[in-house]
Amino acid sequence: MRKIKTAVIGAGFMGKVHTEAIRRLGNVEVVAVAAKTAEEAKGFGDLIGVDRTTGEYSDLLRDPEIQAVHICTPNVTHCAIAKAAVQVGKAVLCEKPLTMTAAEARELAALAESRSVANCVNHNLRCYPVLQHIRQMIAAGELGEILVVQGTYSQDWLLYDTDWNWRVLAEENGRLRAMGDIGSHWMDMIMHLTGLRITALCADLQTVHKVRKSPKHAVETFTGKTLHPEDYEEVPITTEDYGAVLLHLGERTRGAFTVSQVSAGCKNRFQVEIYGTRGGVMWNQERPDELWVGSRNSPNQLILKDPSLLKPNAATYADLPGGHGEGYDDTHKQMFRRFYRKVADASAPVEYPTFADGLRIMELLEKVVESAGRRGWVEVGGAAGAGA
Ligand SMILES: NC(=O)c1ccc[n+]([C@@H]2O[C@H](COP(=O)([O-])OP(=O)(O)OC[C@H]3O[C@@H](n4cnc5c(N)ncnc54)[C@H](O)[C@@H]3O)[C@@H](O)[C@H]2O)c1
Numbered sequence: 001m002r003k004i005k006t007a008v009i010g011a012g013f014m015g016k017v018h019t020e021a022i023r024r025l026g027n028v029e030v031v032a033v034a035a036k037t038a039e040e041a042k043g044f045g046d047l048i049g050v051d052r053t054t055g056e057y058s059d060l061l062r063d064p065e066i067q068a069v070h071i072c073t074p075n076v077t078h079c080a081i082a083k084a085a086v087q088v089g090k091a092v093l094c095e096k097p098l099t100m101t102a103a104e105a106r107e108l109a110a111l112a113e114s115r116s117v118a119n120c121v122n123h124n125l126r127c128y129p130v131l132q133h134i135r136q137m138i139a140a141g142e143l144g145e146i147l148v149v150q151g152t153y154s155q156d157w158l159l160y161d162t163d164w165n166w167r168v169l170a171e172e173n174g175r176l177r178a179m180g181d182i183g184s185h186w187m188d189m190i191m192h193l194t195g196l197r198i199t200a201l202c203a204d205l206q207t208v209h210k211v212r213k214s215p216k217h218a219v220e221t222f223t224g225k226t227l228h229p230e231d232y233e234e235v236p237i238t239t240e241d242y243g244a245v246l247l248h249l250g251e252r253t254r255g256a257f258t259v260s261q262v263s264a265g266c267k268n269r270f271q272v273e274i275y276g277t278r279g280g281v282m283w284n285q286e287r288p289d290e291l292w293v294g295s296r297n298s299p300n301q302l303i304l305k306d307p308s309l310l311k312p313n314a315a316t317y318a319d320l321p322g323g324h325g326e327g328y329d330d331t332h333k334q335m336f337r338r339f340y341r342k343v344a345d346a347s348a349p350v351e352y353p354t355f356a357d358g359l360r361i362m363e364l365l366e367k368v369v370e371s372a373g374r375r376g377w378v379e380v381g382g383a384a385g386a387g388a
Contacts, residue, residue: 001027003027003028003029004027004028004029004067004068004340004343004344005028005029005031005065005066005067005068006022006028006029006030006031006066006067006068006069006070007030007031007032007033007034007057007060007066007068007069007070008022008030008032008033008034008069008070008072009033009034009035009057009060009069009070009071009072009073009081010034010035010070010071010072010073010095011033011034011035011040011041011043011044011072012072014072014095015033015035015044015070015072016044016048017072017329017332018070018072018093018332018336019033019048019050020329020332021329021332021333021336022070022336024333025333025336025337025340027340027344028068028336028340030048030050031050031052031065031066032050032052032053032054032060032063032066033045033048033050033052033053033054034053034054034055034056034057034059034060035053035055036055036073037055038053038054038055038056039055040055041053041054041055057069057081057084058084061084061085061088061090062088066090067090067091067343068090068091068092068093068118068340068343069081069085069090069091069092069093070093070094071085071092071093071094071095072095073095074166074167074172074173075095075097075099075100075172075173075174075180076100076171076172076173076174078094078095078097078098078099078100079098079099079100079104079105079107079108081094082094082098082108082112082119082355083107083108083111086108086111086112086115086117086119087111087115089115089117090117091117091118091119091339091342091343092112092117092118092119092120093119093120093122093336093339094119094120094121094122094355094358095121095122096121096122096123096184096185096188096358096361097121097174097180097181097184097358097361097362097365098121098355098358098359098361098362099358099362100174100175101174101362101366102359102362102363102365102366104362105355105358105359105362105363106359108355108358108359109354109355109356109358109359112354112355113355113356116346118339118342118343118346119354119355120335120339120352120353120354120355121353121354121355121357121358121361122332122335122353123184123185123188123189123192123353123357124328124331124332124334124335125185125189125270125285125331126188126189126192126331126335126352126353127317127330127331127332127334127335128283128285128288128317128326128331129289129305129307129310129314129315129317129318129326130283130288130289130290130291130303130305130310130314131189131193131272131283132310132311132313132314132317133291133310133311133314134193134272134274134281134283134291135192135193135314136311136313136314137281137311138193138194138195138274138276139195140311141278142278142279143274143275143276143277143278143279143280143281144276144277144278144279145252145276145277146194146196146249146253146274146275146276147252147253147254147275147276147277148253148254148255148273148274148275149190149194149247149249149253149254149255149257149272149273149274149275150255150256150257150272150273151186151190151257151270151271151272151273152186152257152258152259152260152269152270152271153178153182153183153185153186153257153258153259153260153269153270153271154258154259154260154261154263154266154269155182155260155261155263155266155267155268155269156261156262156263156264156265156266156267157261158209158241158261158262159261159262159263159264161209161211161212161213162212162213162227162232163212164212164213164214164215167181167239168212168235168237168239169235169237169239170238170239173239174239174365175238175239175365175369176205176239176240176243176365176368176369177239177240177241177261178239178240178241178242178243178259178260178261179203179205179240179243179245179259179365179368180365181261182259182261182270183243183245183257183259183365183368184361184365185270186257186259186270186272187257187361187364188353188357188360188361189270189272190247190249190255190257190272190274191249191360192353193272193274194249194253194274196249196250196253197249197250197380198247198248198249198364198380199248199249199250199379199380200247200248200377200378200379200380201245201246201247201248201364201367201368201371201377201378201380202245202246202371202376202377202378203243203244203245203246203367203368203369203371203372204243204244204245204372204375205240205242205243205368205372206240206241206242206243207237207238207239207240207241208241208242208262209237209241210236210237211234211235211236211237212234212235212237213227213232213233213234213235214232214233214234214235215231215232216230216231216232216233217231241260241261241262242258242259242260242261242262243258243259243260243368243372244256244257244258244259245257245258245368245371246377267286268285268286268328269284269285269286270284270285271283271284271285275294279293279294279295279296280293280294280295281293281294282294285328288305288325288326288327288328289304289305289325289326290302290303290304290305291303291304291305304322304323305318305322305326306321306322306323307320307321307322308321308322309322317334319333335352338351338352339352363380364380367380
């Protein structure tokens, strides 16, 4: 079988996750990797056994053999890399958030549409089997009319002022940090599961650490070391550590969610709760195989992922039998499998989030900024508010 040749751009956390997940597909080969510097790319290539490495991603775009690229770089670089790749006809799978601004996302989505290339923004969390089961339950009317959505995406990895990453800088990450990084997943998910659109919102943002300590040189593990002033420089921070958003989803549905990167003990607590006229559901990423189903008139249930018991479409997101955990890594595999079906066959269905979905999130993020800035409700129009 002739394998699809792909390239991974970015050699950090996501570069590794993407490479592993691509390799699990079987019909796609990572033939080249790029990073910010040739040295970093070479180190990554050595680690994963890929000979072709470069510090200039544009080298890879010139190769007609490479059909697709994965963009696993800081947010500020997404738009330029994605545009360059789409322009030469590559299929593009880009990390979230899609761009730095809605204007960039609009341009990118239009370009991808006009060139008819497969395009995906990596809201991989959609691919947990239990979440797909929830989606099917809602589509079948099992929760009734959706009345209330609520939840959180909370982490603790930026709790201390000594915690540092490129994400804390607006120029590399975008104006919103916790909202862009993890709130983007939450908003994408709630719309994906319910089929509803966020039509108005009211946001509150807080930057707990208005100054952070940036290490001057690489330290093995920054947190927990005894720091001396010569080890770091103090950097003013404008991106938020915490945010809360009240939501309207159409006329009757109401909701609220928080995001936080300073909530001690929350490692990756992505929780969604959806309550309708006939019942409710709750799911937490820290226990991904469990689904809580709530009922007014009968005992609540705790259901464990088991493909033989999931709705048929949701079962296609589970590769292992019941009792065999499937987690974060598997969501990437499921997403990429669907993306590469489209790369291999243009007539395949689009079963993954596209740049148009990425644009919707960028528009919502700009509404969050507007709302927080003027401390009030903002109506959502454009692509974000369109559709049902
Ligand atoms: N979907 C998810 O669950 C998820 C999780 C984490 C991160 N992300 C997203 O993935 C992206 C990368 O995050 P990360 O945590 O892997 O970052 P990271 O800091 O670990 O890695 C970034 C990599 O990008 C490379 N890079 C920077 N500029 C480049 C350029 N111009 N050309 C080529 N390579 C370049 C760096 O060399 C580095 O290898 C971000 O957009 C982030 O929001 C998504």
